[in-house]
Amino acid sequence: MEPHASSFVSKARTAFHSAAAKAERVLTDFKIDLDSDKQFHDDDFGMQRGDESARSENESKFRNELKHIKWRPPGIGTKQDWQDRINNIRKGRKEVEVTDKVGDVNVGSVPFYDENLYILNVKNDLDAKASEAIPTVEGLTAATKHPIPPSSVLKQLAIAIEAGRQTNSMKDFVASSPAREKAGLSISSVKALVLREKEDKLTSEFSSDEKVVYLINSLFDQEGEFLRRKINSDPEETSISSLPRDIHGAPPESLVVKLAEVIGNFKTLRGMSLFWSRVVDELRKHWSEEKHLLGVPPDDIPDLKSCLLYQQFQVINCCISRKRRHIIAIESLDSMVMEANSNTSDSANYMGRIPTSPLLYARLRTGELVLRLGADCPSGDLTLLETGEPAYSPVTQEGPLLTEDLIKETEEFVLRTGSVGAGCSQLLSDMQAFKAANPGCILEDFVRWYSPPDWMESEGSTEDRDSFYGGESMSSRGQLSLRMQKEGNLWRELWETSKSVPAVKQTPLYDEDLAVEGILDAFEDIQPSELYRQLFVSLLGLGFAIAETMLSGDIDTSKLFNDCKEYIVTTSQSDGFHEKVNELVQMYETVEKMLLNPDKALKMMKHMEESTMTTDEPKRRFSTGEPKHRFKRFSHIFGGKDKLLTPVRKDEVNDEEKQIRHSFSSFFDSKSSLFSKKPPKPGNLYPGEQPLSLERLDSYLDKVQFHPI
Amino acid sequence: MNSSSGQSSGYDLSFKILLIGDSAVGKSSLLVSFISNSAEDIAPTIGVDFKIKMLTVGGKRLKLTIWDTAGQERFRTLTSSYYRGAQGIILVYDVTRRDTFTNLSEVWSKEVELYSTNQNCVKMLVGNKVDRDSERVVSKEEGLALAEELGCLFFECSAKTRENVERCFEELALKIMEVPSLLEEGSTAVKRNILKQQQEQPQASEFGGCCS
Numbered sequence: 055m056e057p058h059a060s061s062f063v064s065k066a067r068t069a070f071h072s073a074a075a076k077a078e079r080v081l082t083d084f085k086i087d088l089d090s091d092k093q094f095h096d097d098d099f100g101m102q103r104g105d106e107s108a109r110s111e112n113e114s115k116f117r118n119e120l121k122h123i124k125w126r127p128p129g130i131g132t133k134q135d136w137q138d139r140i141n142n143i144r145k146g147r148k149e150v151e152v153t154d155k156v157g158d159v160n161v162g163s164v165p166f167y168d169e170n171l172y173i174l175n176v177k178n179d180l181d182a183k184a185s186e187a188i189p190t191v192e193g194l195t196a197a198t199k200h201p202i203p204p205s206s207v208l209k210q211l212a213i214a215i216e217a218g219r220q221t222n223s224m225k226d227f228v229a230s231s232p233a234r235e236k237a238g239l240s241i242s243s244v245k246a247l248v249l250r251e252k253e254d255k256l257t258s259e260f261s262s263d264e265k266v267v268y269l270i271n272s273l274f275d276q277e278g279e280f281l282r283r284k285i286n287s288d289p290e291e292t293s294i295s296s297l298p299r300d301i302h303g304a305p306p307e308s309l310v311v312k313l314a315e316v317i318g319n320f321k322t323l324r325g326m327s328l329f330w331s332r333v334v335d336e337l338r339k340h341w342s343e344e345k346h347l348l349g350v351p352p353d354d355i356p357d358l359k360s361c362l363l364y365q366q367f368q369v370i371n372c373c374i375s376r377k378r379r380h381i382i383a384i385e386s387l388d389s390m391v392m393e394a395n396s397n398t399s400d401s402a403n404y405m406g407r408i409p410t411s412p413l414l415y416a417r418l419r420t421g422e423l424v425l426r427l428g429a430d431c432p433s434g435d436l437t438l439l440e441t442g443e444p445a446y447s448p449v450t451q452e453g454p455l456l457t458e459d460l461i462k463e464t465e466e467f468v469l470r471t472g473s474v475g476a477g478c479s480q481l482l483s484d485m486q487a488f489k490a491a492n493p494g495c496i497l498e499d500f501v502r503w504y505s506p507p508d509w510m511e512s513e514g515s516t517e518d519r520d521s522f523y524g525g526e527s528m529s530s531r532g533q534l535s536l537r538m539q540k541e542g543n544l545w546r547e548l549w550e551t552s553k554s555v556p557a558v559k560q561t562p563l564y565d566e567d568l569a570v571e572g573i574l575d576a577f578e579d580i581q582p583s584e585l586y587r588q589l590f591v592s593l594l595g596l597g598f599a600i601a602e603t604m605l606s607g608d609i610d611t612s613k614l615f616n617d618c619k620e621y622i623v624t625t626s627q628s629d630g631f632h633e634k635v636n637e638l639v640q641m642y643e644t645v646e647k648m649l650l651n652p653d654k655a656l657k658m659m660k661h662m663e664e665s666t667m668t669t670d671e672p673k674r675r676f677s678t679g680e681p682k683h684r685f686k687r688f689s690h691i692f693g694g695k696d697k698l699l700t701p702v703r704k705d706e707v708n709d710e711e712k713q714i715r716h717s718f719s720s721f722f723d724s725k726s727s728l729f730s731k732k733p734p735k736p737g738n739l740y741p742g743e744q745p746l747s748l749e750r751l752d753s754y755l756d757k758v759q760f761h762p763i
Numbered sequence: 764m765n766s767s768s769g770q771s772s773g774y775d776l777s778f779k780i781l782l783i784g785d786s787a788v789g790k791s792s793l794l795v796s797f798i799s800n801s802a803e804d805i806a807p808t809i810g811v812d813f814k815i816k817m818l819t820v821g822g823k824r825l826k827l828t829i830w831d832t833a834g835q836e837r838f839r840t841l842t843s844s845y846y847r848g849a850q851g852i853i854l855v856y857d858v859t860r861r862d863t864f865t866n867l868s869e870v871w872s873k874e875v876e877l878y879s880t881n882q883n884c885v886k887m888l889v890g891n892k893v894d895r896d897s898e899r900v901v902s903k904e905e906g907l908a909l910a911e912e913l914g915c916l917f918f919e920c921s922a923k924t925r926e927n928v929e930r931c932f933e934e935l936a937l938k939i940m941e942v943p944s945l946l947e948e949g950s951t952a953v954k955r956n957i958l959k960q961q962q963e964q965p966q967a968s969e970f971g972g973c974c975s
Contacts, residue, residue, distance in 0.1 A: 355840075358847060358880050453840030458880075461844045469813065469828070476841055477810015477833060484837055505807060505835050507787035507860075535787065537804040544809060629951075 188265045189319035191272045191280070197319075198283050201604060201650075202597040205643045207318035210326075211590040212635045217323055218582030219632065227327035227582060228257065260328045261335075269329070270336050273312060278348050281312045283600060297602065297619065299359040301626035303595030304588075309349035310364045311596045314589035330585065334577045337370065341570050344378065346371050356457050361588040365457040366573045372455055373566035383449070383558040387427065394425045416443045416493045424493035428556030433503050439531065441494040445503060448491035451483050451557045454564040457573075478548060483560055485552040497549045501534060508535040583632075590635070591626060594642060598622065601645045611652050618645055774817060774826040776949035777956065778939055779848055780932075783871055784855035785863040786834035789891040792922035793855065794831050797932055800925065808833040810841050820936050826953075827936065839874070846878035850945045851885045851935045854915065856906075858890045859898040864905070872913050883945055885938045887916040889931055894921040 197204060221227070260266060272280040304310035313333065320326045337347070346352045347367055353375040356365035394413055414426040419441055429446035436445035454476075456464065467473065488500050502509045511532040538545060598619055605615045618641045625634045647655040782790040791805040791812070798814045812831045817824065830849070832842040846852070854871050856863040867888065875886065888910040890901060903919055910917035916938060920927035939945045 358878070450837070456844050458847065461847050464844060465847075468811065474809055474812060477808075477838065480838065480841060481809050504837060505786050507785070508807060537787075537806055540804060540806055543806045545807065 188260075188263060188325060189269070189316065190265055191268050194269075194281060194316060194319060198281055201283075202600050202646060203315050203318075203593055205639065205646050207315055208590065208593055208597070208639055208642050210320070211314065211318045211586050211593065212639050214323055214326055214586040215583050215590060215632065215635055218584075218586055222581055224327050224330060224578075224580060224582050224585070227323050228331075257328060257331075260325075261332055266329065266332060269316060270332060273309070273316060273333075274336055274340070274348065276348075278307070281315055282307065297599050297623070298592070298595030299357075300623045301591055301595055302359065302361050303626075304360050304364040304592040306596050306599050307349060308364060308592075309347055309367055310361065310589070310592045312349060314593040314596075317586075317589060318593060326586075327582070331578075334574060337577065338574055341370060341374070341574070344374050346374055355455060358458050358461075361592060362458055363585070363588045364592075366576070369455045369457060369573060370570055373570050376452060376566055380558060387556060387558055390427075391425070414446070417441065418494045426493065427490040427554075428487055428558065429491035436499075436502060438492060438495050438499050440496060443492070443494065445495070445499060446491045447503065448484070448487035449557050450487050451480075451560065451563050453480070455569065478544070479563055481545070482548050482552055483557065483563055485549055486555040486560060487557045489552060489554040490556040493554070497546060498532075498534060500549065501538060501545070505538075508538045509533075510535055587631070590638075594622065594626075594638060597642055598645065601649055604649060605652075608652065611648050611655075615645060615648065774824040774953065776823055776940070776946070777826040777828070777952040778850045778936065778945070778949050780827055780829045780851040780853065780935065781845055781849040782829065782831050782853050782855060783842070783874065784834055784853075785857070785860075785866050785871075788834065788855045788857040788860070788863050789922045790834065790855050791831050793853075793889070793891060793920070793928060793931075794829055796922040796925050796928045797829075807835075810838055811845055816932075818933065818936060820933050821940060823940065825936055825949075827932065829932075843874065843878045846875065847880050848948075849879065849881060849884055850939045850942075850948060851887070852879065853887045853889055853931070853935065854913075855889045855891055856901070857892050858901045858906075858919065859892055859895050861900045864890075864901045864909070868909060868913065881945070881948075883942050885916070885935060885942065885945070886914065887918065887931065887935050887938075888913065889917075890919040891922055893919045893926065894924045 218227075298305055317326050317329055320329060340347060347370060350364070350367040350371050352371050354368055354372065356368045358365065390413060397413070414429050415423045416426055416438075417423055426446060428449045430449045431447055433445045433447045437443060438445055464476070468476075484504065485500060488503065489495060492499060498509065509532055533539070537543075601615060602619070605611045622638055622641055625631065625638060628634075644655070782794060784790055786807065791808050792803075794814055795801050795803070795805060798816055808831055810833055814829050814831070816827045816829060818827055819825070830845050832838070832845065852875055854867050854875070856867055858864075888906060890903070890906045893899070906919065907917050909915075916934060918927050918931045918934070920931055922928060939949070
C-alpha cells in the first residue's frame with residue numbers, strides 16, 4: 055500500500071508549491087527553480103532553497119499524517135478528531151511562518167482544509183475504480199456455469215477493437231488522455247509531471263494487485279481447470295472442430311480463448327491493456343524458465359488455420375521443446391566422443407564391434423575405424439558404395455517454425471530476390487550430417503538416401519564380390535540420374551563444400567531464441583485492434599462451438615443456429631470485418647438467448663423473418679456465391695444498412711438498431727428477473743478515472759490560483 | 764476493374780499457382796516447358812523456385828506466379844509454407860512410375876488438406892511423361908478416377924513434347940476465374956501491387972515488359 059502514500063505525497067508537494075506561487079518573491083524563486091530543474095531533472099522544486107529544512111520537516115509531518123489517516127478504519131473518527139488534526143496542521147504552518155526569512159506567506163485555513171479533503175477524495179476514487187475495473191478469479195469461475203461466455207464480454211472486446219483502430223500502440227491506451235503541456239506555463243508543467251508520475255505508480259500498482267496476480271496464476275499455472283466449460287463433442291466432433299478454424303479463431307479450451315474471456319471482463323480499456331502487458335511479462339518468464347504454456351500443444355508446428363496469436367503461442371512451446379531436445383542431444387554426443395576417446399587407449403585389444411556398445415563405427419577402405427557421429431538409424435538395406443558399410447540416416451536439423459506473417463515475408467523475399475538460400479542451407483546441413491554419420495560416403499550414397507529417384511540401378515549385378523572393387527563397383531551397380539549428372543549441378547557443388555559435422559554441432563538453420571524474442575517483441579508492440587480482433591474472434595468461436603452441440607438435438611433451433619453460423623463464417627473471412635463487428639455481437643446475443651430461452655427466442659426470430667418477407671429489398675450478393683434463401687433473409691434482419699419493417703414500435707421505424715434492441719427488450723421485459731444476474735454493461739469507451747481525476751486536479755489548481763492574496 | 768488501373772499494371776488479375784508431387788516426376792520440366800518452350804533436363808529443385816508468366820485467357824490478362832517445389836521428403840517442411848494463399852495447385856505424377864501416382868492420395872492430397880489455407884482453391888491432377896507410352900504403368904482411366912475422387916481437374920501431358928502443357932495452365936486459370944472468391948483475391952492482389960508500386964516509384968513513367 056505504500057505506493058498510494060507516495061502518490062498522495064506528490065500531490066501534497068504540488069499543493070505546497072502552488073500555494074507558494076502566490077507571493078511575488080516566491081514566484082520569482084519558483085521560476086529560478088524551474089530552470090534549475092530543467093537542467094538537472096530534479097523533481098524537488100524549492101528543495102534547494104534556504105527554507106529547505108523547514109519544508110522538509112513540514113512534509114515529513116504531513117507524510118506521517120497521511121499514514122495515520124490511511125490506517126484508520128473508514129467511518130471511525132468523530133468531528134472532534136478532524137478538528138484536532140486540522141489544528142495540528144495549522145500549528146505546523148505557523149512554525150514555518152516564524153522561521154521564514156523571505157517574508158510573510160499568509161495562507162488561509164480554508165484552502166488547506168480543501169487540500170486534505172481533496173486527497174481523501176482522490177484516494178477513495180482510486181480505490182473504487184481499482185476494485186471495480188479488475189475482474190476476480192472467483193467471478194470468472196462463477197461465470198463458467200453460464201453455458202457460453204456472456205455477451206457482455208464479447209461487447210467489451212468489440213469496443214476495444216473499435217477504439218484500437220485509432221492507435222498503433224498498446225501504450226497509447228495506458229497513457230490515454232495525456233495532459234497537454236504548454237510551453238512556459240509552470241503550472242502545466244507541474245500537471246504533466248504529476249500525471250506521468252501517477253501513471254507510473256498506477257502501472258506498478260496494477261501488476262502487484264493481488265487480483266491481477268491471482269488471475270495470471272490461474273491462467274498460466276493451474277492444471278487447465280480455470281474457465282473450463284463442458285463441451286460435449288462426441289456427436290458432432292467434426293463440425294465442432296471446423297468452426298473456430300473457419301473463422302480463424304483458436305481451439306476451444308486454448309490459452310487464447312481463456313485470455314479473451316479474462317480480458318473481455320475488464321471494464322476499462324486501460325485495464326485491458328495493462329493486463330496484456332502483464333501477460334507478456336509472464337510469457338517472457340515462461341520462456342526464460344523453459345516452461346510450456348498450458349492450453350497450447352507442447353510441440354506442434356503452427357496451425358495456419360488458427361489466429362496468429364495462437365500460432366505464436368505454438369511457436370513458443372515448440373521452441374521450448376526443441377531447446378530441451380538440443381541440450382540432451384549435445385550432452386549425448388559429447389559423452390559418446392569422450393567414451394570413444396577412452397576406448398582409443400585400448401584399441402590394441404579391439405578386434406571387432408562390441409555388440410553391447412552404443413558406439414557406432416564405420417570401417418573405411420583402409421581398414422581404419424571411424425566413429426559415426428549423429429547416426430540415427432540404419433537406412434533400410436542401403437550400404438555405402440565404396441566401403442560396403444551400412445548406410446545410416448543421420449539426425450537432421452528440424453525445419454523452421456513459420457507463422458503466417460513470416461510465411462508471407464519469406465515468400466515476398468524469395469519473389470523479390472530469387473533466392474534459393476533456404477533450400478540450399480537445408481541441403482548443405484543434411485549433407486554434412488550424412489557425412490558425419492557415414493564416414494567414407496560419396497555423393498552417390500547421399501543421393502540414394504535423399505533422392506532415390508535420382509539413382510538408377512543397373513541390371514544384372516548379382517555378384518556380391520563386385521561391391522568391394524572401387525571403380526568397377528560403381529559402374530556395375532548403378533549411376534546418378536541424367537539430371538543429377540549435368541554439368542554445374544548445384545548438388546555436387548554443395549557436396550564438395552560440405553564438411554563432416556553432426557546436426558547438433560551445426561549452425562542452426564532456425565534460431566529458437568531469435569524467433570521467440572521476435573514474437574515477444576511483437577506482442578509488446580502489437581496494434582491494439584489486431585490483438586482484440588483475434589481475442590474477439592476466438593471467443594466468438596468458442597461460444598458457437600459450445601452452442602452447436604447444445605442445440606444440435608432440436609431441429610428448429612438448429613436451423614436458426616446454422617444460419618447464424620454461416621453468417622459469422624462469411625463475415626469473419628471477408629475484408630469488411632471491422633464494419634461488421636456489431637453484427638457479430640448481435641449474432642452472438644441471438645445464440646445466447648437461444649440457449650437461455652429457446653422457445654420464445656425461436657418465436658421472435660420467426661416473427662421477424664415473416665415481417666422481413668413483406669419488404670421489397672434488393673438482393674445482396676456475397677463473395678462466396680449463391681447464398682441460401684434463409685441466409686439472405688437473415689442478413690436482412692441483421693444488416694446494418696437495411697431498413698427493417700416490424701409491427702413492434704412503429705414509431706421507431708427509421709432507427710433500425712434501436713428498433714432491434716427495443717424488440718428484444720420488449721420481448722424479454724416479462725422475464726427481466728431471469729437476467730438480473732447479467733454482469734453490468736461495459737463502461738465508457740475510455741477509462742473514467744483519468745478525466746475525473748484530471749478534472750478535480752484542474753479545479754483545485756484553479757481555485758488556488760485565483761485565491762486573493 | 765477500371766481501365767486506368769489495368770493500364771498501369773499491365774495485367775488484370777494475379778494468381779498464385781503451386782506445383783507439387785514426388786521427386787523426378789517432371790514438375791520443373793513442366794514449368795520450364797510452359798514458360799519458355801524448352802524441353803531440357805532440369806537439375807533437381809533445391810527447396811523452392813518460381814517462374815512468372817503473363818497469359819491471356821477468357822479476355823483477361825493474367826499474371827501467374829508459379830511456384831515449383833522440391834519433391835524430396837526432407838524438403839517438405841520448407842515447401843509447406845508455400846501452400847498458403849495459392850489459388851491453384853497442380854499435383855503431378857509420372858505415368859511410368861506407379862508409386863508417384865499412389866503417393867498422390869497417400870501423401871500429397873493430405874499435404875494440400877493440411878497446409879492449404881484456401882478452401883476454394885482449384886486443384887488439378889497432371890500425369891506427365893506420356894511420350895514414354897511403352898513404359899506407361901498408370902492408365903488414363905485410373906488418373907481420371909483419382910481426379911474425380913479428389914475433386915480435381917485432370918490432364919495427361921508431356922513436358923518433353925509439350926503435349927497439353929499450355930492447355931493445363933490455361934484450363935486451370937479459367938477454372939480459378941470461375942470461383943468468385945478466388946477472382947476477388949486475384950484482383951485484390953493487383954490493386955495492392957499497384958498501390959505498392961506507386962509508393963515506391965511516384966515518378967515512374969510507364970510499367971511494362973513481361974517477366975521471362
